[in-house]
Amino acid sequence: MLYLVGLGLADEKDVTVRGLEIIKKAERVYLESYTAVLLVDKEVLESFYGRSVTIADREMVESASDDILADADKVDVAFLVVGDPYGATTHTDLVLRARELSIPTRSIPNASILTSIGTTGLQLYNFGQTVSMVFFLDNWKPASFYDRVAENARIGLHTLVLLDIKVKEQSLENMARGRKIYEPPRYMTVAQCAAQMLEVEEEIKMEGVYGRESLAVGVARVGSENEKIVAGTLEELCDADLGAPLHSLVLLGRRTHDLERDFLLEFAVDKEKFKSVWARDYEGKQ
């Protein structure tokens, strides 16, 4: 059996009791390490599980999935995924590959940022489609997220923006020379995301889907003891420092509930500003 085991969001204790049982019994244990990361190192997991864990990077999962699936029709293999197992397309792919090999599969669900974002007090039924924000380069500023945000905004919905992580990336020079030297990991911050969003609105798309005074919420380390939430205008969030990764951002839609305002106010950069923008642009809107 191939088990896809969700690990949740923060640390080793966010695995479920069932997930932990499966990990302890499996013949081999892989940790998918490129779509999201926990806030603890592999060694902490290994010591908690009482066994060794093989890191599965993008190359391994996408090109060497047969190694992961070897003998999984006879023995149990656990493939660990940060968050919920079905958060990323690549895992669906792995299950399809297993099916072709007549390997039974089972997924063990866990928390995902897509629902844990409810910790902000924003109501989950007020969210539209989720988008991703990648690190811009000087000559590559993909703005496809903007059209999705616009679709959500038109019908008044919030947008959860998932922020890029770069793990095991090569510099262009090292890649060109075939040197397997990797850059230090990088994690996009709420401030970087807010700045990129404004750059796209003001210099590339200019359709007025949002602006400097649009309200947004930044979160960091959701589900952990030092979870942090900051609410404010996109302009304010450009200067917000939420500390260590992982970060996410929500751009508010105008279809809001008073409970959302009451809950968010505690996290506002500037409470008076937050209240006045809310009253002007969000309150009672559909």
Added chain:
Amino acid sequence: MLYLVGLGLADEKDVTVRGLEIIKKAERVYLESYTAVLLVDKEVLESFYGRSVTIADREMVESASDDILADADKVDVAFLVVGDPYGATTHTDLVLRARELSIPTRSIPNASILTSIGTTGLQLYNFGQTVSMVFFLDNWKPASFYDRVAENARIGLHTLVLLDIKVKEQSLENMARGRKIYEPPRYMTVAQCAAQMLEVEEEIKMEGVYGRESLAVGVARVGSENEKIVAGTLEELCDADLGAPLHSLVLLGRRTHDLERDFLLEFAVDKEKFKSVWARDYEGKQ
């Protein structure tokens, strides 16, 4: 401290290791029992936790929250929620009430149907807003879900439909006479949901947002060992029998990915029909 502890979706082992630690140590433990239910009884939970659990029904949470919060500034109180703690508005309300009383709060995230629906192979970034379907009465057929579905459909997105559960409901007669006699619990099935959706399209709204040949996916007992998935047209799903609760339904948007088709095909009521409807109405659409 008030802990909101997510229990996940299926049974007692879906709690996280951290959640279980908190439950074992808390002074009092409440189980919210009206927005969702686990597939096991309270007694199974109590035996697994090694302690007693107080059922918190809607009346208790909404009208007697002070009892739940009593002394929570000095002792730990665990409030258990099936799925993720922030799935329902009512929990946000409880946290706001705790804040007013200067009681610190922390939530322990867990799996929610909003992301575990990924077990169908449908990509989570292709979902729009989530809607709820309630049991229709002869003279009360709320169709507000339809407008939300229409908003999602217009931009090509899938809609997750959460199905009504009726727990601890009184008959009108018993309510009128003030008799605290409760009806047996009722859980909406995928078939009932599909039939109500067609009724609203064909007799009430008639805007052609979807129809008998629209593709949908029914799921039951997601995350459990006997999870069941059925894919087909809404008409086919009117006759689908997915067994015991809880059920949910996804109405497909036209913005699809080939991987979604490949993954769903295994669950199709009629594979040839599924493939032909897909090719005609979904493939390559935006």
